[in-house]
Amino acid sequence: MFFRRKDADFxxxxxxxxxxxxxxxxxxxxxxxxxxxxxxKTFGNVLTAEERMHERSRWMWLEQFVQDIRYGWRGLRKSPxxxxxxxxxxxxxxxxxxxxxxxxxxxxxxxxxxxxxYSLYRIGWNAxxxxxxxxxxxxFLELRGRSDLFDDVTAERIALANSGGRTLVCAxxxxxxxxxxxxxxxxxxTPAGNEEAVVLSYEAWxxxxxxxxxxxxxxxxxxxxxxxxxxxxxxxxxxxxDSPRDLWVPLALYxxxxxxxxxxxxxxxxxxxxxxxxxxxxxxxxxxALTPFMARMVSHPNTSxxxxxxxxxxxxxxxxxxxxxLSAPLAAFLLVLLTACANVSNIMLARANARFxxxxxxxxxxxxxxRLVRQLLTExxxxxxxxxxxxxxxxxIGLQAGVDLFVGALxxxxxxxxxxxxxxxxxxxxxxxxxxxxxxxxxxxxxPALQAAKLPLTDALRGHSNDTRTGSRLRSALVASQVMVSxxxxxxxxxxxxxxxxxxxxxxxxxxxxxxxxRPRVNESPMLASASAALSFDPHIESVAAASIAPxxxxxxxxxxxxxxxxxxxxxxxxxxxxxxxxxxxxxILRGRGFTPAESKAxxxxxxxxxxxxxxxxxxxxxxxxxxxxxxPEGQAKDELPGYDAAVVIGIARDVVSTMVFEGPASAHVYxxxxxxxxxxxxxxxxxxxxxxxxxxxTQAILQKIHPEPTAFQVMPLEEALALQMxxxxxxxxxxxxxxxxALALSLSGLYAVLTYSLSxxxxxxxxxxALGASRISxxxxxxxxxxxxxxxxxxxxxxxxxxxMKGLSSVVELRNVVFIxxxxxxxxxxxxxxxxxxxxxxxxxxxxxxxxxxxxRVDN
Amino acid sequence: xxxxxxxxxxLLQGTLDVLILRMLLFGSQHGQGIARAxxxxxxxxxxxxxxxxxxxxxxxxxxxxxxAEWGTSENNRKARFYKLTKTGRKQLAQETQQWRxxxxxxxxxxxxxxxxx
Numbered sequence: 001m002f003f004r005r006k007d008a009d010f011x012x013x014x015x016x017x018x019x020x021x022x023x024x025x026x027x028x029x030x031x032x033x034x035x036x037x038x039x040x041k042t043f044g045n046v047l048t049a050e051e052r053m054h055e056r057s058r059w060m061w062l063e064q065f066v067q068d069i070r071y072g073w074r075g076l077r078k079s080p081x082x083x084x085x086x087x088x089x090x091x092x093x094x095x096x097x098x099x100x101x102x103x104x105x106x107x108x109x110x111x112x113x114x115x116x117x118y119s120l121y122r123i124g125w126n127a128x129x130x131x132x133x134x135x136x137x138x139x140f141l142e143l144r145g146r147s148d149l150f151d152d153v154t155a156e157r158i159a160l161a162n163s164g165g166r167t168l169v170c171a172x173x174x175x176x177x178x179x180x181x182x183x184x185x186x187x188x189x190t191p192a193g194n195e196e197a198v199v200l201s202y203e204a205w206x207x208x209x210x211x212x213x214x215x216x217x218x219x220x221x222x223x224x225x226x227x228x229x230x231x232x233x234x235x236x237x238x239x240x241x242d243s244p245r246d247l248w249v250p251l252a253l254y255x256x257x258x259x260x261x262x263x264x265x266x267x268x269x270x271x272x273x274x275x276x277x278x279x280x281x282x283x284x285x286x287x288x289a290l291t292p293f294m295a296r297m298v299s300h301p302n303t304s305x306x307x308x309x310x311x312x313x314x315x316x317x318x319x320x321x322x323x324x325x326l327s328a329p330l331a332a333f334l335l336v337l338l339t340a341c342a343n344v345s346n347i348m349l350a351r352a353n354a355r356f357x358x359x360x361x362x363x364x365x366x367x368x369x370x371r372l373v374r375q376l377l378t379e380x381x382x383x384x385x386x387x388x389x390x391x392x393x394x395x396x397i398g399l400q401a402g403v404d405l406f407v408g409a410l411x412x413x414x415x416x417x418x419x420x421x422x423x424x425x426x427x428x429x430x431x432x433x434x435x436x437x438x439x440x441x442x443x444x445x446x447x448p449a450l451q452a453a454k455l456p457l458t459d460a461l462r463g464h465s466n467d468t469r470t471g472s473r474l475r476s477a478l479v480a481s482q483v484m485v486s487x488x489x490x491x492x493x494x495x496x497x498x499x500x501x502x503x504x505x506x507x508x509x510x511x512x513x514x515x516x517x518x519r520p521r522v523n524e525s526p527m528l529a530s531a532s533a534a535l536s537f538d539p540h541i542e543s544v545a546a547a548s549i550a551p552x553x554x555x556x557x558x559x560x561x562x563x564x565x566x567x568x569x570x571x572x573x574x575x576x577x578x579x580x581x582x583x584x585x586x587x588x589i590l591r592g593r594g595f596t597p598a599e600s601k602a603x604x605x606x607x608x609x610x611x612x613x614x615x616x617x618x619x620x621x622x623x624x625x626x627x628x629x630x631x632x633p634e635g636q637a638k639d640e641l642p643g644y645d646a647a648v649v650i651g652i653a654r655d656v657v658s659t660m661v662f663e664g665p666a667s668a669h670v671y672x673x674x675x676x677x678x679x680x681x682x683x684x685x686x687x688x689x690x691x692x693x694x695x696x697x698x699t700q701a702i703l704q705k706i707h708p709e710p711t712a713f714q715v716m717p718l719e720e721a722l723a724l725q726m727x728x729x730x731x732x733x734x735x736x737x738x739x740x741x742x743a744l745a746l747s748l749s750g751l752y753a754v755l756t757y758s759l760s761x762x763x764x765x766x767x768x769x770x771a772l773g774a775s776r777i778s779x780x781x782x783x784x785x786x787x788x789x790x791x792x793x794x795x796x797x798x799x800x801x802x803x804x805x806m807k808g809l810s811s812v813v814e815l816r817n818v819v820f821i822x823x824x825x826x827x828x829x830x831x832x833x834x835x836x837x838x839x840x841x842x843x844x845x846x847x848x849x850x851x852x853x854x855x856x857x858r859v860d861n
Numbered sequence: 862x863x864x865x866x867x868x869x870x871x872l873l874q875g876t877l878d879v880l881i882l883r884m885l886l887f888g889s890q891h892g893q894g895i896a897r898a899x900x901x902x903x904x905x906x907x908x909x910x911x912x913x914x915x916x917x918x919x920x921x922x923x924x925x926x927x928x929a930e931w932g933t934s935e936n937n938r939k940a941r942f943y944k945l946t947k948t949g950r951k952q953l954a955q956e957t958q959q960w961r962x963x964x965x966x967x968x969x970x971x972x973x974x975x976x977x978x
Binding site for chain 2 (some may be wrong): 010013014017019020021023024042043044045048049051126408
């Protein structure tokens, strides 16, 4: 049957049947009048047969669906308050998960806006204790020669460049980069391999030139060089990883601009290589084919080097690790959506009960229960579609505000070079929103719909609503679980916020105010020494020290040391420092003395150990004057270690936090002497007379005398290094507070709705109580007790759940300085939730006392 | 308690389809004719609810086992005539066999076979 059979055709057939049957009965001798009736009798209900035929036709569901939508729409239009509350709370929940998905989509799902992104692979190497993705120019040439594996190979070097006082993220790319990728330009052309020209990103074009369409052909100052603007890329392509670039420059310009000879075989490898794999070659085959080359290139002794060829079609490759990292925020965001669903579900349950007359009429005139459920679900679908549209709008606003807030909250030195991938909404985000809307419909509308359809027909006919016991139990369970979710989120948030505060106030052992770290970006050997000299003669600067690593931003390397050769070895982080280090960072020397300038200059074999190291190496002896032995592990590069294998301990320094604040003070730390001219030194630490005198601009001005390029040195206040460390915790606690706040608000409105509804059901009961002499206070107490029971059950389960989650977290995340089971946080959250619940129930409770016993008793319902 | 004549058996679920197919084996027939034929061939034991006959016919038509055409009956009335299709024939053969097996097995389980022989 390829077309729909007309109802009229079917009616005709039944008519024919009745006629034939009548004819037959008459032929058998029945009188005509009786024959007609008998034919009808054997046929049964003609209307039912017609209806069944009608329902069997394939368009039936659509017709009913359209009918349901029309009906649902009419019903919703009649109750705008109901629509407003449900749509609003649901759209909040949906917008949150959409925001999360949009970020996930931009980083993990959306492929680069280039031709055939799924054939792009990043080349790297992997050895048991090291790995890398950097190649020298010669390695790149060799890789590019492998036409048996790759169609094309591109190389890229990211560097920061200064342009009119602004820091730009600059990508130096090999010739044919744009041709290989096929990224779309909105203006101009791509430059030739050795041309002094740049391609701007869309964002940079917007930021620097306000989208001026006549920009092509003009020049842009990049690192004291005038480059012609050749073209502008479209907004979709921002580079082949997760950090967008501002401009693209031919790789040939890297050597003159960075003042490094890229083609010198002695230079360290700096090129990132992305290749387009041939379509007849698999990644595994390429990996095998490249492994001998990598082993030769890395020339690491005693290690097996493997080539790594990994798909680079999206900024972040989807892996189990990415998913694991994302699962915690996903869970939190989903929980909020669930609370929103619980809220809507609750309101719908109440509404279904209030609509029992309508439902009972529909049931008694023969609506099937299945059809009724479908109708109520359709109504839910309408609500969630509206919520989805609103949620999408909210998500778009929220995402923009969130990114602005995120960038604004970054420490200024980091904000200059951190870019966010474009987070626009594409078809994946729309589909996800639709799926979220449909999914939440099932969550919030199914239970109320089934509940409503279970309405016993006897009750329905009596026209008397007995709020079914399961219905009110379901509502209570929903409210209790909302309270539970908000409590869990609040506990997590408050714990996080409190640890962040504790960490921020923690004693690091070093005085970080008025200290900046200075790191040369240009690879010229006398840079550090001349900078150190220039700074120490400047009147703004109190003292300058050189060190092998910057405190609070880099992690120290570790060596094995012992008090006696070969016995009682401990692993300790170590730092090479100049004589002024302890004084610059205000690290007190507890016993003995620090390094003298002479020891620094000579890199003498003396050492200062931390108090903890002294305690564990010489528990019963005076460490001063003892030898500390350095166990040299095989394979470690010589220039990373002191040039001697034992040093005399000359002093004991106070324990300090060497790298991450939440790891707490290092259990042991060893300092060796060095000076700014040594290859061991890589950063300078400068202390100003006051924080005002050591502002980065002032320091940069001093450093300009050494190197005219403004980006030659990176200057970062230690405070900012700390802020950068705290940044993820701060951001997480902000997001957590937002989620917890929304969840709490939702559960309070849920509680409020349930109380209001159950009070409207209990008007009679309250009226009788009041008529029998119950005081207002006792009525308030009655209502409050109900709300506290709900909140209490939810809170109790929430506390247990939160304790379980935090306990689990503390065993997974090893942060020594972070307390996960924080009693104060639990207490604060509990008080907050219960107080809020009390406040939310106060108004319904007071309103309940306004019941006029005389009137309620007279009214039948 | 049923007030119906005990010698009449209401149709089992799912049996109507195979009966209809069987009746059409002898040639095309309209709905009333099929109902009559079932009643007569079962010697009035099987009771066909005429009302449920049509949805069944429609189902079979949708499955492609029968096809329909308007025509005129022997007493010159317009009626919709049903005809067995090729796949319908196959379906009938298959269902007939299934019924035989079912009937035999039921008989054996209920102990009728033994008492009969």
